[in-house]
Amino acid sequence: MVNLRDIGSIPFKELQILADNAEIAKNLRDAFPHPYTTEDARNFLNLAEKGVLGHAFGIFAGETFIGVGSIVPQHDVYRLNGEIGYWLGEPHWGKGYATAAVKLLTKYAFEDLQLFRIFAGVFAYNPASMKVLEKNGYKLEAVLRSSLIKNGRITDEYLYSVIQPNYSDMEHTIKNGITIETTINAPVEKVWELWNAPEHITRWCAASPDWHAPYAENDIREGGRFKTTMAARDESFSFDFSGTYTGVKQNELIEYTLDDDRKVKITFISTAEGTKVTEIFEPEGTNPIEMQQGGWQAILDQFKKYTESAV
Structure with a gap:
């Protein structure tokens, strides 16, 4: 199994x-020398261990060293971006290792470094690397003509990138997942509070004026339970929307x-316009997909309206 290890383990x-x-x-920049001497190896490891080269890792297949990968965070107004780089030894090409390594590096960049966008530049004559990126959800943003020698x-x-909300192919992690989203003109901390506090849930959780949520309870933690009673205002029908949390990252992510x-x-992403809320849900088998969506x-639109009026 492909895994990333501390650079000092190489x-x-x-x-x-x-x-x-x-x-x-x-296929690499000129900073990667050829021939590659023992002294070059020592210099690289020394710089990598000091953090000069960003977050660098050894790529291993089981216990076998097969290559190097890195994420280099950017600076100033680009500080939510990171550049991904990687190479594998030729004996390990064509085995799916590069795809697995890029997946691990991208996951590290988003989850550990809290970056928003990961990008890579690929030489035009390296289609294999382009395919590796595409398999991990990266999209071609631009072709910078005659920009390299x-x-x-x-x-x-060829400039590729992946944006955090689109990471992990979320639609594919949930069977036949349906995606809805909105951007709310409010800071993510406020959005998170109003989304999760029971006293607020009962004020916004309804799809139309003839429905309401008379009761809500919410233990917002992994393994915690939630329940919202949704009812017709004429008391003709009601049901409990309930479940168990499987993943919670404050101000960022809810899974249940x-x-x-x-x-x-559900993901919560701060943007220049406010907070982008994206929900992906597995549909039930009774009602039409369009009706469920x-x-x-x-309900999400009602939450947006409620939150923006409360700020």
Whole structure:
């Protein structure tokens, strides 16, 4: 199984042997030398351990060292961006290891470093690396024409990126997931508070004026339970919307499983316009998809209206 390890776990001699390959160097910047000497290996490990090269890792398949990957956070107004870089030794190409490594690096960038956008520049003649990125949800943003020179050859650079809310192919982690979203003109801390406090839930959780939520309880923690009673105002019908939390990151993420075993994932992302709330839910099998999407969206829109009026 592919795994990332501290850069200090790489044996410098194995690094030198694996990296000393013109087929690897031709796809990387000139800072990656060829030939790749023992001294180059020592210098790289020294700089990486000092953090000069961003967050660098050894890539391993089981116990076997197979390559290097890194995330380099950017600065100033670009500080929520990170550049991903990686290379594998040629004996390990074509085995799916690069795809697995990029998945791990991207997960680290979003979850541990709390970055918002990850990008990579790929030389035009390296379609294999483009496919690795695409398999991990990266999209082609631009082709920077004649922007690079490598080994005396001028070539294009293909710029790929993935944005945090689109990470992990969320639609595919939930069976036949339906996505709804809105952007609320309020800070994420306020959005989180009004979304989760029972005294507020009872004020906004309804899809139309002839429905309301007379009762709500919410233990917002992993393993905690929630229940919101949703009822017609004429008292002709009511039901409990209830389940168990499977993942909670304050001001960022809520995941839960409903009592009928359907899964739901909600992300909260601060943007220049406010807070973007995205819900992905597994539909039930009785009502039409369009009706379910419309009902959930109506409740989310009501939450937006309530929150913006409360700020």
